[in-house]
Amino acid sequence: xxxxxxxxxxxxxxxxxxxxxxxxxxxxxxxxxxxxxxxxxxxxxxxxxxxxxxxxxxxxxxxxxxxxxxxxxxxxxxxxxxxxxxxxxxxxxxxxxxxxxxxxxxxxxxxxxxxxxxxxxxxxxxxxxxxxxxxxxxxxxxxxxxxxxxxxxxxxxxxxxxxxxxxxxxxxxxxxxxxxxxxxxxxxxxxxxxxxxxxxxxxxxxxxxxxxxxxxxxxxxxxxxxxxxxxx
Amino acid sequence: xxxxxxxxxxxxxxxxxxxxxxxxxxxxxxxxxxxxxxxxxxxxxxxxxxxxxxxxxxxxxxxxxxxxxxxxxxxxxxxxxxxxxxxxxxxxxxxxxxxxxxxxxxxxxxxxxxxxxxxxxxxxxxxxxxxxxxxxxxxxxxxxxxxxxxxxxxxxxxxxxxxxxxxxxxxxxxxxxxxxxxxxxxxxxxxxxxxxxxxxxxxxxxxxxxxxxxxxxxxxxxxxxxxxxxxxxxxxxxxxxxxxxxxxxxxxxxxxxxxxxxxxxxxxxxxxxxxxxxxxxxxxxxxxxxxxxxxxxxxxxxxxxxxxxxxxxxxxxxxxxxxxxxxxxxxxxxxxxxxxxxxxxxxxxxxxxxxxxxxxxxxxxxxxxxxxxxxxxxxxxxxxxxxxxxxxxxxxxxxxxxxxxxxxxxxxxxxxxxxxxxxxxxxxxxxxxxxxxxxxxxxxxxxxxxxxxxxxxxxxxxxxxxxxxxxxxxxxxxxxxxxxxxxxxxxxxxxx
Numbered sequence: 001x002x003x004x005x006x007x008x009x010x011x012x013x014x015x016x017x018x019x020x021x022x023x024x025x026x027x028x029x030x031x032x033x034x035x036x037x038x039x040x041x042x043x044x045x046x047x048x049x050x051x052x053x054x055x056x057x058x059x060x061x062x063x064x065x066x067x068x069x070x071x072x073x074x075x076x077x078x079x080x081x082x083x084x085x086x087x088x089x090x091x092x093x094x095x096x097x098x099x100x101x102x103x104x105x106x107x108x109x110x111x112x113x114x115x116x117x118x119x120x121x122x123x124x125x126x127x128x129x130x131x132x133x134x135x136x137x138x139x140x141x142x143x144x145x146x147x148x149x150x151x152x153x154x155x156x157x158x159x160x161x162x163x164x165x166x167x168x169x170x171x172x173x174x175x176x177x178x179x180x181x182x183x184x185x186x187x188x189x190x191x192x193x194x195x196x197x198x199x200x201x202x203x204x205x206x207x208x209x210x211x212x213x214x215x216x217x218x219x220x221x222x223x224x225x226x227x228x229x230x231x232x
Numbered sequence: 233x234x235x236x237x238x239x240x241x242x243x244x245x246x247x248x249x250x251x252x253x254x255x256x257x258x259x260x261x262x263x264x265x266x267x268x269x270x271x272x273x274x275x276x277x278x279x280x281x282x283x284x285x286x287x288x289x290x291x292x293x294x295x296x297x298x299x300x301x302x303x304x305x306x307x308x309x310x311x312x313x314x315x316x317x318x319x320x321x322x323x324x325x326x327x328x329x330x331x332x333x334x335x336x337x338x339x340x341x342x343x344x345x346x347x348x349x350x351x352x353x354x355x356x357x358x359x360x361x362x363x364x365x366x367x368x369x370x371x372x373x374x375x376x377x378x379x380x381x382x383x384x385x386x387x388x389x390x391x392x393x394x395x396x397x398x399x400x401x402x403x404x405x406x407x408x409x410x411x412x413x414x415x416x417x418x419x420x421x422x423x424x425x426x427x428x429x430x431x432x433x434x435x436x437x438x439x440x441x442x443x444x445x446x447x448x449x450x451x452x453x454x455x456x457x458x459x460x461x462x463x464x465x466x467x468x469x470x471x472x473x474x475x476x477x478x479x480x481x482x483x484x485x486x487x488x489x490x491x492x493x494x495x496x497x498x499x500x501x502x503x504x505x506x507x508x509x510x511x512x513x514x515x516x517x518x519x520x521x522x523x524x525x526x527x528x529x530x531x532x533x534x535x536x537x538x539x540x541x542x543x544x545x546x547x548x549x550x551x552x553x554x555x556x557x558x559x560x561x562x563x564x565x566x567x568x569x570x571x572x573x574x575x576x577x578x579x580x581x582x583x584x585x586x587x588x589x590x591x592x593x594x595x596x597x598x599x600x601x602x603x604x605x606x607x608x609x610x611x612x613x614x615x616x617x618x619x620x621x622x623x624x625x626x627x628x629x630x631x632x633x634x635x636x637x638x639x640x641x642x643x644x645x646x647x648x649x650x651x652x653x654x655x656x657x658x659x660x661x662x663x664x665x666x667x668x669x670x671x672x673x674x675x676x677x678x679x680x681x682x683x684x685x686x687x688x689x690x691x692x693x694x695x696x697x698x699x700x701x702x703x704x705x706x707x708x709x710x711x712x713x714x715x716x717x718x719x720x721x722x723x724x725x726x727x728x
Contacts (some may be wrong), residue, residue, distance in 0.1 A: 121426075121451055124447075125426070125447045125448055125451055153411075153415070159407055159411075162411055163411070166411060166418075169415075169418060170414075170418055173418050173421055173422055176422065176425060177421065177422070177424075177425035177428075177429075180425045180426060181425055181428040181429040182429075185310055185311030185312050186311070186312050186313070186377065186433075186434055187425075187428060189312045189377055190376075190377055190380065190425075190428070190434075193377065193380060193381050193384070194380075194417075194421055197384040197414075198414075200388050201410060201414045204388060204392060204410060205410055205411070208395065208403055208407050208410070211398070212400065212403050212404065215400050215403070216400050
């Protein structure tokens with residue numbers, strides 16, 4: 001117990017708050033059925049990520065995250081929702097697809113397995129991390145978000161929510177990358193390329209979702225990659 | 233294995249013209265793509281003219297390699313190390329990319345004119361340019377950062393190309409492919425993070441010297457392997473491939489099946505030969521999956537009613553041959569002769585399949601365009617009216633089946649020799665089963681085509697040259713078997 005308290009005492013208060021806020025906004029973003037609200041929380045999440053990069057001593061990454069994450073990836077989702085102007089209503093406001101319990105249970109197990117695997121890998125395989133999880137709560141948040149986002153990616157059938165889950169998983173992986181490899185120039189370059197890819201992917205996905213909505217309506221977004229005959 | 237990928241110091245510095253050739257080879261496809269988006273070519277001849285400097289740059293790099301051997305480039309940009317290398321294998325793959333890319337580009341104007349493609353058609357050009365530039369970069373890059381950037385650019389542009397047809401089925405399949413490809417890229421990135429964290433560098437040559445077997449290498453190899461297998465449609469992760477091709481435009485399918493999925497496989501083999509040079513089980517798992525892939529892909533192609541699904545499923549099976557060769561290339565105690573034979577067979581099979589599959593997709597596209605039918609039954613009676621398209625299909629299938637003297641035969645002969653030498657009898661069985669299954673689905677197709685009792689339809693005439701381009705690619709695949717000594721020499725060149 002005392003060891004745990006010592007560990008908690010060694011945390012930086014700002015970092016603890018950031019980690020808590022990141023985890024909370026990620027959870028809302030992943031599981032809120034109100035899609036517009038989920039997207040607002042995604043923007044809040046990327047803004048917090050900017051602060052997190054600053055906190056981890058990577059000002060360049062903070063700038064890249066601000067431009068690519070907050071400035072470019074966030075609007076992609078609002079465009080996909082058709083919610084470009086504030087106050088406009090969207091045909092896509094809520095996700096109405098329901099999942100059977102067996103599917104949910106399987107996905108929870110998957111997320112837990114992934115959580116244990118990543119945790120074990122970080123704890124035992126990479127002994128010499130640049131930022132140890134025992135000192136940096138942001139890394140713990142990264143592992144938690146990575147596991148939940150993977151679970152959500154596997155669980156959801158709504159294409160927009162899967163795209164959101166991918167983006168959150170990406171951010172968590174970037175935090176883990178920075179934790180394992182530090183914030184050297186190489187790691188920052190790698191993460192910047194990753195952010196660029198996430199933006200391009202989200203943009204492509206948003207264009208696709210708009211087109212699908214235009215052609216087929218809301219139901220087309222839940223078919224999990226199958227055409228109409230395959231799903232029924 | 234490391235030296236085969238050219239991961240050692242070069243003797244000579246590249247000369248000035250070689251720098252220019254490199255710049256043209258990497259940048260010009262992209263530039264031409266943007267130009268073509270602004271001024272879409274209506275005929276084939278402007279594309280032919282534009283492709284001359286691209287091919288010339290490839291040939292210049294070939295002659296530079298002939299004269300100086302391995303060449304390397306290093307850059308240090310704000311503390312980030314980037315490096316490229318040019319060895320025999322990368323020259324060969326670069327030339328293959330350029331030839332197939334140019335063929336697809338020349339094919340495109342005629343195809344777009346004849347099929348109702350809609351307003352999105354002009355976007356095809358820049359995306360094609362990005363794919364070709366990124367592929368060229370992947371064959372040359374020797375650090376994990378450049379490889380990651382190239383892989384992702386190529387993947388995203390490929391997704392964009394595949395959905396251009398704008399049909400709902402294409403969009404749904406494209407979205408699924410996009411999400412899976414993005415997940416694959418994150419898995420790959422986690423593996424790279426482990427490598428960077430533990431060894432502190434991303435340069436492949438440097439890594440090859442410091443990597444030692446251990447949990448970090450295994451974890452990283454597993455993560456990278458899973459991500460790349462997803463992108464390469466290796467067997468249990470192949471399900472996205474067929475629906476994506478079902479609705480894509482013909483030149484896009486040709487580029488994707490011939491080149492894009494091969495790039496992930498190339499990176500996989502290159503990274504595993506650094507991370508897992510002496511592991512026993514990992515290459516064998518890939519090989520067992522390859523055995524299943526050969527059977528499953530063959531059965532899928534045999535049972536299907538759709539022409540494009542047949543061609544796409546056959547890709548799954550043909551990739552199986554490459555997977556079966558993994559334990560002959562990686563692992564402990566492989567005799568040098570076995571490894572050399574498997575190395576030759578692997579790349580010859582990859583190149584033969586690339587040319588043959590591109591030709592086959594174009595022939596299939598021509599048949600579908602001319603008849604207006606996409607099912608096998610709809611092809612009844614085409615033997616009288618479209619003999620040239622069928623001839624192309626036939627020549628390409630000779631390579632896929634591995635009949636002599638095509639490159640498929642030479643490649644399988646080399647692989648078979650390696651398998652017999654290392655006494656892997658189950659792999660021999662896989663090779664034979666695959667050949668039989670390929671013959672089964674190819675002859676099933678021809679049985680429909682040579683149905684003489686079918687009523688006569690009106691066929692849409694094809695644009696001039698559409699069959700000729702496909703025929704050229706099919707003949708290259710065929711001739712690679714007869715003239716195999718040239719590529720094989722290049723693959724082995726540059727040994728220290």
